[in-house]
Amino acid sequence: MRPTLSQAVARLILLPGLAISIATLVKGYGDAGDGFAAGVIAALTLLVQYVAFGYREAERRIPGLRRLPVAAVAGLARALAVALVPAARGDAILTHWPPPGDSPVRLGTLELVSAVLFDVGVFLVVLGVVTGAVGAIARAAERAGGRA
Amino acid sequence: MLRLLPAIIALGAFAAILAGWAAGGGAVEAAWAPSWGLELSFELDGLGALYGLLATGIGFPVFAYAARYLPLHLDHQGRSHREEWRFFGLLLLFMVSMVGLVTARDLILLFVFWDLTAVSSYFLIGYDRQEAEARSSALMALLVTGVTAVLLLAAILLLWAEYGTFSLPELAARARPGALVTGAGVLVAIAGLAKSAQVPFHFWLPRAMAAPTPVSAYLHSAAMVAAGVFLLARFYPLLALSGLVLDLLLAAGLASIAIGGVLALTCDRLKQVLAYSTISQYGYVATMYGLGGGKSVAAAAFYVLSHALAKSALFLTAGAVTEATGEDRLSRLGGLARSMPALAVGSGLAAAGLAALPLTIGFFKDELFFAASFDDSWPAAVAAVAAAGLTFAYIGRFWLRIFAGRRRSDAVRLPPLLTAPVAVLGLAVLLGGAFAPPFGDLAAAAARASAGAVPPIEPAYHLDARAENLMALAAYATGILLLAAPWLWRRPAAWVASTGARLGPERAYTVGLAGLNRFSDAIHEIEVRDLRSRIAAVLVPGGALAVAGLAATPTAGAYRAGTLSTDDLALVLTLAVVALAAIGTAAPRHHLTLLLSVAGVGFGLAVVYALLGGPDVALVAVLVETVAALVFLGVFALVPRDVLRRMEAIPTPRRRRWRDPAIGIFAGAVVFFVVWGALSRPSPAAAIADEHVRLAPQAHAKDVVTAILADFRGLDTLGEITVIAVALVGVTTLLARGRLR
Structure with a gap:
């Protein structure tokens, strides 16, 4: 069977879409975009795969897609950890590192601050929830015997 | 054996608290939300040690008992043994929240644990969830203790608004007598009395006997109901500033002693007798806090200690007897002493403790109670003797009907784990009677945390004609008279029971709940008839409120x-x-x-x-x-x-053709004016935005929105992503279990 136009586009868009999403995420603290936007971009890219290939084929093509809802749990755990670690050190929860005034550690043009870690948690939750919900709907629709 | 793990945990916690207390107490602090003046601050003072030792020390035998009782219970009901873990998890959660409650120094923290005990008790009382009675009883307990918990929160916030602190020691130092402290005190007292099942909130406790026996033995003797009087003890420095609050406690306590005692005398079901007895016994404690003064407060602390030991043993006895015979009514039991001697002796000691016989710890609880009331006034002394006589009578009736007299039912052999905890608690009651000073020291330390300078408690036997001894003799005589001549009280007691059922507060609860349900159904019906009505139900009242707001604001330059x-x-x-x-x-x-x-x-x-x-x-x-x-x-x-x-x-129905556009236009117009008005003035919102922009570089951010999401308002974001993740769980569960069409 020859790939349809949508499948060709989906294949083309996959890696650039994920790359843009990651860029939005890591640069979020210095530029437009944040973990939420990055999560939605990544989820949309994956949604296109679902729509173009159907969920079975999409999950076969992209290893780990099926397990992605676990990312929601991991993201929540990560955000909670960022929030609670300062409490263990005697600060208020969600006190970010480095404190105001200190200059953050730089990695090229990236600045390492704990708020970005928190944002990564948000990213994971959004990504996991959107793909998880769509996957669940697709499975339910197939069970019901309809188009998915 | 894995089932004994909860009991071992309880024992470990008991040892830890005991060691901590022996080492002179101590405090733990961690930041929670310092900008709101909140911290996770715990302190093991005398009061915390007393109630913490009770919660863990009674927890140990009760959990051990439950390890054997629960499999039998689940078998009777044909349920899977896997449900045990829910039970033990909830029991442990309850124990932890109880320990947290009694050691919390921050009032908001105290409130959180207070509600946690209510929530876990809801699930424990309703553990037999297939039974409608268990479910409605659990709801009743949750509503009565949960709604009054809101009053506690209101009192905490009132005090905070006036004195600016959530810390109890600071509050006690700053508070001055006045209307505000009286008002807050009344709210706290109501919350405490409701939790301790005091009149007029007592009706939830007998219903809560639908719970499995270990729950009753734990929650309704040493923990849940004890939390109520603990609250009174914790807030005593504030409550004592107002005579009105103390009088309220006195009145509720005396009413509870009388009503609980009379109903305990008439009840037939084993656990009901004990439930009413608990109401009556905590009535003593409330009364003593109401009398006020160091001596009474010390007596109250000692009373809680000795009552919890005896009552938990008696609850466990009731469960064991029912397990052995299949009967749960006094009228169908009798003569069991020969077939279960260990249980008879253990529960006999506990009953003797409750009846305040010499050589048990109970003797001193009544001695202190008599001394406090004798010092107060002669009516208080007479009431004390009558109350003690009543207790003697109903608990004597309870024990004699089960273990003495003619045998009315067959009994199977009980597993040792159902008998041993009763024996252990019974021996503790006896031990307290023989070596009372350590118990007295603990109670005195607890009382010092409540009332400052307190005379030391020196329990000892005095073989002379002092007032306490004479009052005790009078109480025994009254009790024996009541036991020997039931025709004296049968008809008046039955009248009290029937009047209470007809006109009592439980009826008000039922009627009120039914009314609220009808009201909610009516609103629900309007709201969910269809999507348009539901949106209209939000837009129209919301719009009307906004119009009222707009009409009340001056329009010049707005x-x-x-x-x-x-x-x-x-x-x-x-x-x-x-x-x-x-x-x-x-x-x-x-x-x-x-x-x-x-x-x-x-x-x-x-x-x-x-x-x-x-x-x-x-x-x-x-x-x-x-x-x-x-x-x-x-x-x-x-x-x-x-x-x-x-x-x-x-097609759109005719009446809709005008209604829906009109609602839409109305709501749109209201929003238009609200937004216009908001944009017309330099608002505090704009000032906050400027502040965010100013602070963003300090948070190492060049993007203000991200800084707000991840840093300034990080807690909001955390809440939001939690909601999103929970929504995913809901979606997948519904789709996996349900059908799409």
């Missing part, structure tokens, strides 16, 4: 129109497109067209954000709009096409 320049042309044009698209959404009947026009509004607004210089917001708006449109598309794809076509063909 609505200013700015100026337009040619630079704004693009913005104006985009807005015009958005407005047209928004009006256009009202027209199409085809679902796909409708979806596209709604999406058009959203994308237009995203352009507006971009033009106004908010790339972050614009980005998110585009993304959200795309996802929403895709989700709608997906839903439409799931609905069969003929259903969609049929829906499109349904």
